[in-house]
Amino acid sequence: MAILPDFAHAFLEDLHEAGRSKLTLKQYESDLKKFFSWLEAEQKKTDMNTLKALRKDDIQKYFVYLHNKKLSHATIRRLATVLSRFLKYHQCIAAHDIHKLSHTAPLRSLTSNDFIEGEEFTKIIYTMKLRYSEATGKKAARNFLVERNAAIASLIRAFGLTPTEVYAITMEHVNLAQGELSIPFGTTMKKFAVEKQIMEDIRTYFYSIPELFRPKYHSKDPLFVAFNNVSLSFQYDYDRQKPKALSVRAIQEMIKDEVKRAGLRKISAVNLRNTAILEEIQQGKSDEYIMERFSLTSEAALRRYKQYLLALDEKVSSTK
Numbered sequence: 001m002a003i004l005p006d007f008a009h010a011f012l013e014d015l016h017e018a019g020r021s022k023l024t025l026k027q028y029e030s031d032l033k034k035f036f037s038w039l040e041a042e043q044k045k046t047d048m049n050t051l052k053a054l055r056k057d058d059i060q061k062y063f064v065y066l067h068n069k070k071l072s073h074a075t076i077r078r079l080a081t082v083l084s085r086f087l088k089y090h091q092c093i094a095a096h097d098i099h100k101l102s103h104t105a106p107l108r109s110l111t112s113n114d115f116i117e118g119e120e121f122t123k124i125i126y127t128m129k130l131r132y133s134e135a136t137g138k139k140a141a142r143n144f145l146v147e148r149n150a151a152i153a154s155l156i157r158a159f160g161l162t163p164t165e166v167y168a169i170t171m172e173h174v175n176l177a178q179g180e181l182s183i184p185f186g187t188t189m190k191k192f193a194v195e196k197q198i199m200e201d202i203r204t205y206f207y208s209i210p211e212l213f214r215p216k217y218h219s220k221d222p223l224f225v226a227f228n229n230v231s232l233s234f235q236y237d238y239d240r241q242k243p244k245a246l247s248v249r250a251i252q253e254m255i256k257d258e259v260k261r262a263g264l265r266k267i268s269a270v271n272l273r274n275t276a277i278l279e280e281i282q283q284g285k286s287d288e289y290i291m292e293r294f295s296l297t298s299e300a301a302l303r304r305y306k307q308y309l310l311a312l313d314e315k316v317s318s319t320k
Contacts, residue, residue: 007048008032011089019240023247031082038062051087054094073108074270077297110308115278116271120264121157125150127262141229148205149254152224152246154198156255156269159183160276160294163251163269169223171215176203186292209234215243226250274305281305 004012012025012032020028036046042061043050062083066076080098087095128150131143142149155161165184173182173189179199182189194202202223206214213236215221222245226235235244252269259267277294285293287302296302 004029004032004036005046007090008036011086021245021247023249028082031079032086034079035062035083038065051090052092054092056094056097059094059097110274110304114271115275116267120267123262123264124153124258128153128258141227141232144208144232145227147201148224149258151198151201151205152251153255153258153272154201157272157276158195158198159192160273162273163248166224166251167245167248171217171219171221171223174223176206184295213243222246278305278309281309
């Protein structure tokens with residue numbers, strides 16, 4: 001793995017000062033090392049002049065290289081996002097073509113395994129809400145987080161949010177009294193009514209946080225707060241004078257852990273999001289609405305869902 005140059009460390013330092021979590025910074029560093037390993041092998045140099053000289057064809061080679069390594073599309077999208085932000089930070093021309101080029105290889109077809117059945121989700125929520133009668137360590141910590149975790153899984157399933165979007169929810173976005181949540185819609189935010197049970201879980205979790213450390217109403221404090229499994233307390237960032245946000249990685253791992261606890265097949269946040277997208281398409285929403293509502297980056301991404309529905313209809317017709 002390549003050693004990051006000083007100008008890459010400067011980018012990471014800026015992210016640190018902006019309040020990014022240690023886990024996020026570690027992921028960014030790992031993703032940038034992948035890029036610089038490729039750049040060193042391809043260009044034999046990793047200095048700033050080499051970076052600034054990169055053009056569309058060079059970036060396309062990088063994504064072909066990633067696709068050839070059989071990385072998942074979700075991983076490639078993440079790598080594209082990190083690289084785009086890094087190149088924009090250093091004002092490199094190639095930054096503007098990154099997301100288009102990350103889709104140069106055809107997306108694989110969706111199958112039933114990419115979605116979640118209603119019975120499966122019901123079981124996940126049911127087991128999520130079962131508390132351990134006698135628990136220590138991580139099990140004891142989980143008992144404090146039942147409603148928080150159930151609310152997160154339910155929001156992803158109901159609105160097709162990504163873990164990154166859940167992480168980004170602040171108290172500015174939620175109205176506990178009215179039961180509303182503002183979520184990304186294209187380049188703006190749009191209010192949506194939240195199901196009663198989900199709001200009850202959010203309120204129960206919210207008021208379980210000691211008032212002194214509780215996210216403040218109408219502020220940029222995160223809605224979902226990280227938890228210390230040792231001290232059994234919600235975490236507070238004293239440097240920034242606000243609760244510490246639950247990280248993207250922690251959200252992903254929490255869902256995987258709860259799925260495993262429920263004894264189900266491998267299911268992730270992606271399955272929940274995919275199902276929400278599919279339902280909106282089935283309801284006849286326009287392509288423009290779907291693209292904006294779920295921040296899909298290309299028509300090819302939308303086409304996969306439509307092709308899955310078409311194949312499903314053909315399968316049903318053939319069995320009649």
